[in-house]
Structures are given as structure tokens and as C-alpha cells.
Amino acid sequence: xxxDIVNFHVRDIQFGDKTAYADGILTVNKEEALAVVKEDxxxxxxxxxxxxxxxxxxxxxxxxxxEPRHRVGGGPVFPGVTGKLMQAGNGTTHALKDMSVLVVGxxxxxxxxxxxxxxxxxxxxxxxSQLKNLxxxxxxxxxxxxxxxxxxxxxxxWAGMRLAEYLGACTKxxxxxxxxxxxxxxxxxxxxxxxxxxxxxxxQPQSQMEELGYNDLNYGWDCNRMLPTFMHPxxxxxxxxxxxxxxxxxxxxxxxDFQNFPMIKRLYQEHGKTVNFxxxxxxxxxxxxxxxxxxALFVAQLATSLGxxxxxxxxxxxxxxDADFTGCxxxxxxxxxxxxxxxxxxTGRDGASQPLVSMDEKANAIVSCGNVSDFITLPPxxxxxxxxxxxxxxxxxxxxxxxxxxxxxxxxxGSIIMENNAMFCGDQVTGWSxxxxxxx
Numbered sequence: 001x002x003x004d005i006v007n008f009h010v011r012d013i014q015f016g017d018k019t020a021y022a023d024g025i026l027t028v029n030k031e032e033a034l035a036v037v038k039e040d041x042x043x044x045x046x047x048x049x050x051x052x053x054x055x056x057x058x059x060x061x062x063x064x065x066x067e068p069r070h071r072v073g074g075g076p077v078f079p080g081v082t083g084k085l086m087q088a089g090n091g092t093t094h095a096l097k098d099m100s101v102l103v104v105g106x107x108x109x110x111x112x113x114x115x116x117x118x119x120x121x122x123x124x125x126x127x128x129s130q131l132k133n134l135x136x137x138x139x140x141x142x143x144x145x146x147x148x149x150x151x152x153x154x155x156x157x158w159a160g161m162r163l164a165e166y167l168g169a170c171t172k173x174x175x176x177x178x179x180x181x182x183x184x185x186x187x188x189x190x191x192x193x194x195x196x197x198x199x200x201x202x203x204q205p206q207s208q209m210e211e212l213g214y215n216d217l218n219y220g221w222d223c224n225r226m227l228p229t230f231m232h233p234x235x236x237x238x239x240x241x242x243x244x245x246x247x248x249x250x251x252x253x254x255x256x257d258f259q260n261f262p263m264i265k266r267l268y269q270e271h272g273k274t275v276n277f278x279x280x281x282x283x284x285x286x287x288x289x290x291x292x293x294x295x296a297l298f299v300a301q302l303a304t305s306l307g308x309x310x311x312x313x314x315x316x317x318x319x320x321x322d323a324d325f326t327g328c329x330x331x332x333x334x335x336x337x338x339x340x341x342x343x344x345x346x347t348g349r350d351g352a353s354q355p356l357v358s359m360d361e362k363a364n365a366i367v368s369c370g371n372v373s374d375f376i377t378l379p380p381x382x383x384x385x386x387x388x389x390x391x392x393x394x395x396x397x398x399x400x401x402x403x404x405x406x407x408x409x410x411x412x413x414g415s416i417i418m419e420n421n422a423m424f425c426g427d428q429v430t431g432w433s434x435x436x437x438x439x440x
Contacts, residue, residue, distance in 0.1 A: 061109025080220025398422025
């Protein structure tokens with residue numbers, strides 16, 4: 001498979017008469033864009049805002065982030081989700097870089113939603129404070145889940161994807177000299193690369209909810225319903241994977257993360273130089289122990305059948321999923337595949353708890369991306385997009401309505417106290433993380 005991602009870097013976003021990209025400026029016709037959002041009759045209220053790095057703006061509850069793209073030659077950016085089912089990872093895709101579409105609830109949040117600060121101390125906790133963002137703030141008539149702690153957020157998330165496709169389409173007739181080429185031949189046709197140490201990446205996207213509608217999607221298929229399978233890394237970078245609406249937010253992989261997966265790109269950089277990058281084993285996260293064991297067996301079998309000398313296992317989540325994570329690490333090590341893991345940890349507010357729910361002596365090479373329970377205190381922001389009270393009221397994984405010692409997460413003056421858990425994609429396990437370890 002060969003994928004060309006043609007990049008159009010966005011220096012600024014503005015509203016105007018026509019949606020167009022020129023000289024680094026993305027102009028958005030607000031009325032047309034909102035019409036695309038409101039194609040779903042469940043959307044009752046919608047508004048668009050532009051936020052940029054350094055703006056004194058707080059966003060809450062943030063539900064999704066998407067990079068605007070356009071598939072050259074036709075077809076949906078997200079096959080099986082926003083359009084017909086077709087192969088991703090081959091051909092040419094246009095991307096509006098240095099920006100994202102952010103989807104924010106106008107009122108109601110939930111366990112899986114998070115916070116973004118565009119300026120100040122809070123900005124360092126999430127990658128999206130570094131981007132120019134077109135923010136969709138909207139509400140729906142999905143009253144059945146309005147006050148549920150766990151929400152599918154379907155209408156809002158799909159609206160964000162439609163909006164991202166609409167924006168990306170403005171590059172349809174444009175050209176750019178900035179092209180990323182991802183060309184990974186078939187396993188039996190690797191030439192000299194076949195002589196290098198081989199590595200496979202094992203991804204464990206969130207898929208624990210047995211009811212459909214919450215989990216990450218693979219070509220539109222709920223990952224809870226799949227067994228581990230081998231995928232070309234280009235498919236992940238080109239819209240095959242869609243973020244879900246379940247995991248505590250700092251652990252979450254947004255759709256933007258899948259589209260730009262830094263660890264996949266890093267392995268591509270090393271392919272043919274220091275390693276033979278075999279590809280991606282797309283696994284999942286399960287609920288019952290038998291399901292976890294079955295997935296680990298499949299992962300180990302696939303890795304050895306591919307001839308992997310080593311593996312990198314990446315987990316979207318913590319807690320119960322830690323059993324899937326360490327189970328995979330152990331199964332691979334038992335099969336003779338040297339393995340490292342990427343995960344955050346949950347060591348408690350005092351940092352003294354066991355970092356992973358499940359531990360094993362063979363899981364002895366793990367890169368930590370931070371503690372989900374770290375306390376974060378932030379001052380008020382001049383502007384709030386969405387509804388700040390959602391952090392305390394709606395059962396977000398890092399917020400609370402009352403704590404005997406700390407009170408509510410949201411204080412009367414608009415300042416907040418929260419756990420890292422509620423930072424939108426804050427642990428950046430896909431490879432964005434700038435956190436470092438400190439030895440005491």
C-alpha cells in the first residue's frame with residue numbers, strides 16, 4: 001500500500017463568504033458549515049467558534065477532535081462511517097494541518113468528556129492547545145442519555161466528522177509540495193529491510209462496552225465485536241479507525257490521534273534503517289477474563305506468524321483494560337517476542353498506589369505517559385465554550401460535585417480543581433506526550 005498525504009498548513013482560520021483555503025488562511029462560510037452540521041435532525045442547537053493558541057478560552061465538555069481531510073478521487077474520509085465501505089490507506093488524501101475540528105457539548109457532559117485550556121497553565125496538558133481549532137458547540141434532542149453518566153454522543157460526533165469532510169473538500173482542486181508518503185510493501189517483498197530486526201505495533205483501542213455505540217470503530221465495525229486482526233498502518237492513518245465515547249478522557253485516543261498516530265509515523269521513519277516495521281495488529285479491550293485471554297492468544301499467534309522479533313503494545317485506557325495490556329505483554333514474551341508497553345498509570349492522588357491493576361514480572365519494559373489521578377488546579381478563564389458546570393455535575397472521570405476536603409471541582413469564581421483524568425486526550429499515549437520521568 002502507498003498513501004500520499006498532501007498537507008495544507010493552516011496559519012489562521014477566519015469566517016467569510018466562501019469556504020476556501022489560500023495562502024495558509026482557511027476561510028469558513030459559517031452558514032454553510034452549520035447547514036452540514038444540522039443535516040442530522042437530532043442537532044437542536046449549533047454554533048461555531050474559532051480558538052487559537054494563547055486565547056484565554058476554556059472548552060468543556062470536549063467530546064471529539066478530528067483533522068479535516070479530503071479523499072482525492074472520491075469516497076468518504078471515514079469509510080463505513082461517513083459513507084460507503086471502501087479501502088483506506090491507498091491513494092491520495094488531502095489534510096488541513098495545524099488545526100482540528102473540536103466537538104463540544106453546549107450543556108451536558110459525561111464520563112468520557114474532557115477539558116481543554118487554550119492558554120495558561122492548563123494548556124500544557126493537552127496537544128490541542130497547540131492547534132488552531134474550529135469549535136462546534138452543539139446540543140441534541142437525545143434526551144434518553146442527556147443525564148446519563150455514559151453517553152454515546154453519536155449526533156455530535158458524526159456532526160464533527162461531516163464538518164471535517166466539508167472543510168477538507170475546499171482543497172479538492174489545490175496542490176501542495178508538502179507531501180508525506182507512506183509506502184510499506186508486502187511482507188514478502190521487503191528486500192534489504194527483511195534483514196533488519198522486525199517490529200510489530202499492537203494497538204488496543206477502547207472496546208469494553210458490550211452495548212453498541214460507545215466503542216472505537218474499525219471501518220465502522222464496533223471493536224467489541226472483533227478479534228485481533230492484522231492491518232496495514234496506512235489504514236489507521238487514513239480514516240479506518242474512529243474514536244469512541246467511553247474511556248476516561250485523559251486516556252482517550254481521539255480520531256485526530258488515529259489520523260496522525262505519532263508512534264506509527266516514528267516506526268515508518270526507522271523502517272529500512274534500523275527496523276523492519278511489519279505493520280499493526282489491531283487488538284481490543286475486553287470485559288471477561290476469557291475474552292482477554294483469547295485476544296492475547298490471537299495477538300501472540302499473529303506476531304509470531306508475521307515473524308516479529310519485537311512488539312510495541314499501546315493501551316487506550318487503564319483499570320480493567322490493564323489486564324488486557326499485561327496479558328498481551330506476557331503472551332508475546334512467552335512466544336519469544338521482546339515487548340515494550342505504552343500506557344498511563346493510576347497511582348492515586350498521592351502517587352503511592354499500584355500503577356496498573358494487573359502486573360507481571362515479564363511486563364518489565366513499560367513507558368509511562370503519566371498518572372491519571374494527578375491533581376490539577378487552574379484559575380478562571382475569560383471565556384468558556386460549552387458549560388463549565390459539566391465538569392462537576394455530569395460525572396466526568398476527573399471531576400466531582402463534592403469532596404469533603406476540596407469541595408466541588410468548579411468553584412464560584414470559575415477556577416477549577418480536577419484530576420488529570422478529565423484533560424482531553426491528556427496522557428497522549430499515541431506518542432505526543434512531552435512528559436518526562438523524575439527520579440527521587
